Amino acid sequence: MLLNIWAELSVYSIPEIIAVLASLTYVVLASREHSGCWPAGMLGSTIYVVVFFQYKLYMDSALNIFYVVMAIYGWLMWKSHQSNTEFSNAAATSVSKTSIKQWQAIKHMNAIAVILLLSALSGFYLDNYTDAAYPYFDSLTTWSSFLATWMVVNKILETWLYWIVIDAASIYLYINKELYFTALLFGLYVIIATYGYFHWKKLYQNNTHETLASNN
Helix, strand or coil, X not given: CHHHHHHHHHXXXXXXXXXXXXHHHHHHHHHCCCCCHHHHHHHHHHHHHHHHXXXXXXXXXXXXXXXXXXXXXXHHXXXXXXXXXXXXXXXXXXXCCCXXXXXCHHHHHHHHHHHHHHHHHHHHHHHHHCCCCCHHHHHHHHHHHHHHHHHHHCCECCHHHHHHXXXXXXXXXXXXXXXXXXXXXXXXXXXXXXXXXHHHHHHHHHHHHHHHHHHC
16 A cells, blocks of 8 residues: 555646645635635646546546536636625625535435436446446535535535535545545545535624614
């Protein structure tokens, strides 16, 4: 195992480490609802497009192209919302900047059903027509990540619960592909996503109380 780690250090580790640090910065800032998460995420995802393609994790590579696009969109969305909030509440210093929302159970059920269907279809294609590694498992984590990323951009509280499951499952995938630094990153992701959920939940509850108080 040590020889494998050394081999990775000498071949792919420098770009991987940069991607790890940028991605870690992204998730920490996102958990704090800080718009600076998006430039960091853009950098990390751009590097991972190449790294994952080299390891034949084609769905993960495609996912990171999506991440780059969503980082641009998310940055604009969060900045726009923050500017609008600051303008409309210029005289209120205690107003929360958050617009965190929750989904009803039926939305989660529908989303999971779509993820399973898409994972089965793309997994079948990759398994039969490409040399992709772990086609079904890679497809499942990838399509789940598509959804969870969209949920982050739109500030859906439960996104962090999705990320906990996705990140925990991804550790197995990256260890088996000998991407040890990335596996370590996803271990940290599990911890940060847990924090992110409770932090966003607190913001959501505070915002709900403020809204109710202002309407009374």
